[in-house]
Amino acid sequence: MRHLVWFRADLRVADNPALYEATADGVKVSAIYIDCLKQWQQHGRSPIQRDFLSRHLQALSTELAALGIPLTVLTIDDSSQTPELLVNWLADHPHDALYANREIGLDERRRDKAVQQRLKELLEIRVFNGDCVFKHGSLTTQSGDMYKVFTPFAKTWLAQLRATGYRLHPVPKAQGSAVTATSIELTGERVSSAAWPVGELAARDRLRLFCESGVYDYGDQRDYPAINGTSSLSPYLALGVISPSQCLAAIEQQLGHLPMSRGEQGFVWLNELIWREFYRHLLVAFPRLSMNRAFKPDTESLQWSQDKAGFEAWCSGHTGFPIVDAAMRCLNATGWMHNRLRMIVASFLTKDLHLSWRQGEDYFMSRLIDGELAANNGGWQWAAGTGADAAPYFRVFNPTTQGERFDAEGDFIRQWLPELVEVPTKRIHTPHDWLDNNQPGHDYPKPIVDHKRARLHAIAMFDALKDQSDNIKNNADVQTNKQSELWLAQLDQEPV
Template structure:
C-alpha cells in the first residue's frame, strides 16, 4: 500500500505527491490510499483564521469525494498538535500495510520538524518517505546568487527566477486515472470528530471550494483582467485582481497551473514589464520569493526579522492603540475601511494590506509581529510566507534594498487609490455622505456639521513618519 498525505495541496491536478504515489500503475497494481491530518489545537497556535479553517475543511470534503470517485479512500486523522502526528501516522501505516509515504514538501519550520519526526518514526517500520516540491514553480534552493546564497532583494531574484524557469521548464500533470470502483464518502459534518472545537465545515458562500471553481476564477481573470492588471490592481473598489489567493494558499490550484494558463492565454511567457501580463506574473514571483526565503532563512518562522539589526528597534506594544487599529478606529478613513473589511469578510485587497501595515508600524510604531498575527487570525488566505514577507517589507525589517524611509501616507494613499471614496463609504458608513473633496480628511467637514461619530486621527502622520525614520537611522549596522 502507498499513502499520499495531503497538506496545503488540496487538489488532484498538478500534484507531484499524488502523481508519484499513483505512478503509472493500473488498478491491479499496488493500492493507493490518501490522508489528511486535522490538528485543531496546532491550527489555533498558528493563529489560523476560523474562515480559513472552514475553507480548508470544506475543500477536504470536496477532495475526499473526488478521490472516492477514483477509487482512492481519503483517511482523516484528528490529532491536536504536530507532536502527536508521528505516532498516529505510524499506527495508520501499520493498520493499512503502507510501505511508501508521499507528500509535498512543507516550507514552514514547525511543519518541517514534524515531517522529520515522521520520517524517523516510519523508518522504524521500514516505510520510506518521499517529499516533493508542490508549493512552488521552482523548488526552494533553485534560485540562488552566484555565491550560492539566497537573494536578499526581489528584483534580482525575479530576473534569476525567470532565467531558471527558461532553463528548467515545467510540466502540468493531470489528475490520476481511476484506480478502481467508486467508493462511498461520508461528509465531514456527519463524522464523530467534528465538534464545536473544530468548527464549521460547510463552505462559505462567498468562497466556493473545488478545483473547478479555482480554474474558473483563473480563466475569468485571464480573459477579462490580466491585460489591465497593472492599471487596476491598486484600486480596492474595482474588481482588478484575480482573487485567487485563498485557492493558492490552500493548494486548490498550483502556481504552475497559473503560469501555464498565463502562457497559453498570451501565447508565451512575458519577460519584462513592457510585455502584457508581466505585472501579474511578477506577483506570482513575489509569492515564490517569500516561500524560498522561508525555507532558506528558518528564523523567519521563529518571529525573527530578516535583517538581524532591526531586532533592536524600540517598537511599541500599546494595547489600546493596537485595538483601535484592529477595529478600524484610527481616524484615517482608508485604514479604517480596510480593517473593517478584513474583520467582516476575512479578505483584504493587497494595496490595503500595504497601507494598514505601514500605518501600524510606521505611524503607530507598533511591532509588526502583532499585525502579522492579527492578519493570520482573520485572513482566509493566511499563509506564513506571504504574510511574514509582506509585514516585514512594510515594517522595514525584511528583504528589501532600503526600506526604512518608505512610509505610506494614509491620506494620499486613500486619495490616490479610492478617489471617489467608493470603498471607504462601503465600510465606514459614518462617512457615507461626506463630499468627495473632504472624504479622506473628513474631520473639519464633520466638525462644521456638528457631527462627532467618527474618531479624530490617532496620530499626526507627518510627525509619526519622522519618528519612524529616526528609529531606523539610529540602528547600529552589523
C-alpha cells in the same frame, strides 16, 4: 503493493506531484489528511480559513472518491503525536510507501523529520516539491546563497523559466470503480466562508476568468480596492487547491506565451507570482522567519511602541484615517483585504503607530481567509523595514494621499464606513471638519496620530540603528546565521 498519499497544503488532484507519482505505476492508493486543531490555534490561523479548509477537504474527498481513492481524515491533539499516529494507523492499514509534498514552515519540517525517523524502517518515504514552480534552494547566487533582495531573485527565476519551463502533472487515472466520499466536518471555531466557492473546478474557473479578462488590465487596476481588479486566487493558493504552475499555464494559454519582461501584457501578475515564490524560498532558507524573528537581525533592537489603545483602534478600524479604517473593517467583516490596502494598513501600524510588525502579522493571520506564513510574514516585514528589501526604512505611506490616489471617489470608504456616506467626495479623505460642521453628533474619531510627526519618528527609529557599530551588526548576522545553519542541519534534504 499499496501507496499512501499524505495531503497537507496541497488539496488538489491536478498538478499534485505526490499524488501523481504514487499512482504512476497503477498501484492502489489511499489518502490521509492529519488535522491538529491545537497546531492550527497555535499558529493563530483564522476561523474563516478553517471553515474554508473543512469545505475544501470535503471537495477533495469527492474528487478522490471519483478516482477510486478513499480519503481518511485523522485527528491528533498535538502535532508531536504525528509519528506515533502514523505507526498505529499503518499497523491496521499496511502500505508500502508514503508520498507527500513538502511543507515549508519550521514546525512542519521538524514534524516531517520526526516522521521520517520513526517510519523509515516501516516503509519507503518520498517527498516532492508541490509548493513552488522551482524547488526551494534551487535558485541561488553565484556563491550558493539564497537571494536576500527580490529583483536579482526574480531575474534568476525568469532565467530558469526560460531555460527549463515548468511542469504540470496530470490528474491521475481512476484506479477502478469510484468509492464513497468521506463526510468531513472539522472541529474548532469556524466562520462561514460561503462567499468563496470551493473545489478545484471553482479555483480553475476563477483563474480562467481572470486570465480571459483581468490579466490584461491587472497592471492598471490592481491598486484600486473599489474595482474588482485582482485575481482573488490567494485563498486557493494558500490551501494548495491550485498550484503556481497552473497559474503559469493559464497565462500561457490565454496569451499564447509567457510574458518575460516588464511592459508585456500579463507580466505584472506573473511578477506577483514570483514575489510569492520569493517569500517561500526565503522561509526555507532562513528558518528564523518561522520563529517570529526579523529577517534583518539588527532590526531586532528597534524600539517599538506599546500603545494598546492605538493597536485596538487599528484593529477595529477607528484610527480617524478613512482608508485605513475602511480596510480594517472590510477585513474584520469578510476575512479578505485588497493587496494595496494591506500595504497601507501595515505601513500605518508600523510607521505611524510605531507598533511591531509582529502584532499586525498575528492579527492578519487571525482574520484572513488566505493567511499563510511566508506571504504574511514577508509582506509585514517588507512594510516594517525589517525584511528582505534593499532600502526599506524610509518608505512610509501617507494614508491620506494613498486614499486620494487609489480611492479617489471614496467608493470603497463609503462601502465600509457608513458614518461617512454623506461626506462630499472632495472631503471624504479628510472628513473631520465637514463632519463637525454638518453632523455635530457624529462619532467618527479624529486622527489618532499626526502623520508628519509619526513619519519623522519612524525614520529616526531606523536612523538610530545606524549608530550601532558595524561589529554589533556583523555579530548579529553571524550569530543568526549560525542558528539558521543549526536548524537546517536538523532538517531534511531537499525534496525530489
